Amino acid sequence: MKATAGEVYTVYNQYLKRYTACQVAYIAPPDTVSKESWAVVLSLDWTGDASLTADELPHLRPLYKDFMYWSRDLHLLRVPLEVPPQYYKLVSTLPPFTDQPCRSYGGWSDGYEGYLQMRWQAIPEKRRWAFKEAMESDEQTEIGGIPVKVSSHRVNDQYEPFDSALELKALPCLSTLICERWHPDLLEFLRGNPFVDEVTLLSHGQRTLDLRGTSIRKLMLDMTGLEELWLCEGTELLLFQNKGPDACAIHAPEDGGGLTLQFIGEYRPHTELPNLRGLHGIELKDFDLTGLAAVHPHLKELRLWGAPGNLGNFSAVGEFRELTNLSTFDLFGFGAGDIPTPEQMPELRWFWMTSLPETAAKAAKQLWKSKPGMDLRITKPRKPEWLAQNLDNPFRGWDGAEHIPASAAKKAANQYRKTRSLLMKLAAELGGDAQALDAVAAYTQTFNKMGFIETEERDEIYMALRGILDALPDGTLQKDALIEKFEQLRDF
Numbered sequence: 001m002k003a004t005a006g007e008v009y010t011v012y013n014q015y016l017k018r019y020t021a022c023q024v025a026y027i028a029p030p031d032t033v034s035k036e037s038w039a040v041v042l043s044l045d046w047t048g049d050a051s052l053t054a055d056e057l058p059h060l061r062p063l064y065k066d067f068m069y070w071s072r073d074l075h076l077l078r079v080p081l082e083v084p085p086q087y088y089k090l091v092s093t094l095p096p097f098t099d100q101p102c103r104s105y106g107g108w109s110d111g112y113e114g115y116l117q118m119r120w121q122a123i124p125e126k127r128r129w130a131f132k133e134a135m136e137s138d139e140q141t142e143i144g145g146i147p148v149k150v151s152s153h154r155v156n157d158q159y160e161p162f163d164s165a166l167e168l169k170a171l172p173c174l175s176t177l178i179c180e181r182w183h184p185d186l187l188e189f190l191r192g193n194p195f196v197d198e199v200t201l202l203s204h205g206q207r208t209l210d211l212r213g214t215s216i217r218k219l220m221l222d223m224t225g226l227e228e229l230w231l232c233e234g235t236e237l238l239l240f241q242n243k244g245p246d247a248c249a250i251h252a253p254e255d256g257g258g259l260t261l262q263f264i265g266e267y268r269p270h271t272e273l274p275n276l277r278g279l280h281g282i283e284l285k286d287f288d289l290t291g292l293a294a295v296h297p298h299l300k301e302l303r304l305w306g307a308p309g310n311l312g313n314f315s316a317v318g319e320f321r322e323l324t325n326l327s328t329f330d331l332f333g334f335g336a337g338d339i340p341t342p343e344q345m346p347e348l349r350w351f352w353m354t355s356l357p358e359t360a361a362k363a364a365k366q367l368w369k370s371k372p373g374m375d376l377r378i379t380k381p382r383k384p385e386w387l388a389q390n391l392d393n394p395f396r397g398w399d400g401a402e403h404i405p406a407s408a409a410k411k412a413a414n415q416y417r418k419t420r421s422l423l424m425k426l427a428a429e430l431g432g433d434a435q436a437l438d439a440v441a442a443y444t445q446t447f448n449k450m451g452f453i454e455t456e457e458r459d460e461i462y463m464a465l466r467g468i469l470d471a472l473p474d475g476t477l478q479k480d481a482l483i484e485k486f487e488q489l490r491d492f
Contacts, residue, residue, distance in 0.1 A: 001372070002081050003027070003039035006093040008060070009083070010052035013111040014277070015236075015258060016118070018047040020111025021060065025096045028078060033105060036081060040102045043075040043113050052091050062097045065113055067120030068175065068195070069135065069153070075113045076102035084108055084349045084373035107350075107375070119234070123194045127172075131195060134172035141170040157181060165189035182206065190214040197234075202241060211235070223248055231259065240264055243283070260301060269295040277301065284331065288312035293319035300347075306330035308355070308391055318344035327352040330396070332387060336363035342371050349373060355380040355396070357387070389413070394464040398457075408450050412461075419443045420468045427476035440465070440482045444489040453492040462486070 007024045021044040028038040043063040046052065066072040076098070083090075088108060120128065139150045144162035148155070152171050155162075156178040165186040168174055174193070178200040179186065190196055191213040200220040201209075210230040211219070219231070220239045223246035230251045231238065237260050240246065245268035252259045252273060260278030261270070267281060269292065278301035281287060287304065290313045299320050304311065310333030317326065318340035324347050336359040342348070351368055353361065354377075361381035368376050380400050382390075390396040395416060398409035422439045426432030447453060447461050465486055469479045 001083050001085060001090075003041075003083050004093070006096050008044070008052070008057065008091045008094055009088040010048075010091055011088050011108075011110050013047075013115055015115045015234075016047060016111065018049060019051050020044070020109075020114050021046045021052045021091070022109050022111070023060075023094065023097060025076065025098050025100075025102075027081070028102070033078075038078040039081050039083075041077050041079050041109055042097055043077075043109055043111065045114070047111070047114065047118075051089055054092050057092055057094055060094070063114055063117065065117050067116050068131075069173075074098060074100060075109075076100060077104050077106045077109060078102055079106060079108050080375065082373050086347060086349060086373070127194065130172045132173075143167055143170065154178075157183070168193075178202075179204070187211070187214075190216070200241070235259060237262070256296075257298070265307075271295055274298065278303075278325075281305065283307045284311075285309040286312065287331075289314060289316040292316065296320075298322050301325040303327045304329070304331055306332070306355075308332065308396070314338040315340070320345065322347055324348060325350040328354070328356060330355045332357055332382070332391070335359050339363040339367060341367055350375045352377045353379075355382060357381070358383050393417075394460060394467060397460070403452055404457075405452075408452070411446065412450075415443055415446045416464055416468075419465070420471075423468055423472065423477065427472045433478050433481070436477050436482055437485050440485045441489055444486050448489070448491050450492075458490075458492055461490075461492075 003024045005024055005026045008021060010019050010021050013020050023042045023044055025040045025042040028040050030037055045061045045063040046056070062074050064072055065075045087110070134150050137150045140147045141150055142148065143155060143160040144167065146160045148160055148171065150171065151173060153173050154176040155168060155171065155174060158180050162168065165183045166189055168189055173195060175195050176198040177196050180202045182204045187210070190199070190211070194215045197215050197217040199216050202222045204222060205225065207225060208228045209226060211232050212230050214232045216232055216235050218237045219235055220241055222241045224242050226246065226248045228249050231253070233253050235252065236258060239262040243265040245266045249272055250270055254275055256273035256276035258277055259273065260280065261276060262280035262282065265283050265285070270276070274296065275298045276296045277299070279296060279299060280303045282305045284304055285307045286309055289311070293316060300322060302317065302320065302323060302325070304327070306329060308330035311328065311331040312333060314334035315338040323345055326348060335357060339360055351364070351374065353364055358381040361378050364378045365376070368374055390399070390413070393413045393416065395409060395412040398404045398412060399406070419439055423436055426436050426439070443465060453461070466483070469482060472479070
């Protein structure tokens, strides 16, 4: 069903545990982002224990957001014209509340902004005023002896080396905290600050960690040595910062019902989180889905990124009956018969697969293209010959990129293989350092001639060379000198 201006919809929000409402303010014409028209959706200031009814329509008002760093304004969003029918219930039609221009893009809102606004309004008004006042301040204070603006919203203890976390009380609108060592009074500070909602803890050395009573929504955590972790009520995202399986028991409200967990490389199934909402895996080389649905039967979102890698028993993804969002990137080892059907996954509404076997890509498009309200993006299908040539190619992402010529992608891959082969040969010989320097010089000059390179490509070029050197046996060639040569010669 396509949206029409004035329509009012109701939808359930998992964090509020209540229903919310929105209105299609107007239909925007195609633009530079999409050739299709857009529905511009306005969030409404309403929540209820049951779906919105027609009797309540006269009392509806727009939602104004001013939480955290937002200035007071309506919440408007350009979304696809097709309404996801599984979740959004049409209530009725009202004259649009606004025709205010909107250049923000996203998906159909489930009232998450209302949830964030309610969290904000639950904070004592005096503290909210102090937050907003600090935002506009040009004053400075000191953290760990380092001058810091009062308006700062991010602190890293490596650059502002405080001893006591209580020093951070001098920053009224601090929201992001990065700690690369443990601070004994850190938990005291976090429990007393309702604004710090994004925290990174590295090298903390703790065996147990109790974060209940804090306001952390996003936690990036070194799991090394950690045996037991308690998350607070509002934690939505837990990102492991170390590779490999952990040995930690994770205690989360509702057994993980509002939690998304991201791991690196390998995953040890957390049976203590049967209601886990989302699971993200990055840098995967070999990942098997066998039995995972039995551990997390209520999973709503599964996103997997390959290194690249192989995805074992992909057909088991069809066992996630409640899944709404599914994506893979640079993962292979499956075929057409492994793609789930709409009957197997009735709740799925967002299905993206990038860089996958060609046969699987064709099957995914065929099976899902006609499902109403489906956000389907199946891109970069790979033929068997491409896989044979590119699975070990760190520049495989350049193939098919709009701003990178196909000839440049091919040249980058060839130069990588040539450099890797030569350096591996020289590492097995004595006295090969001079030739190795020449090899790195040739590698660098190849990319110097490419005019499209920006930050992302520069990092990929460096990491490709770094990967070659890391693979060489220790004590062979002067690796630091080779990197220095690269840095001296590159002009990108």
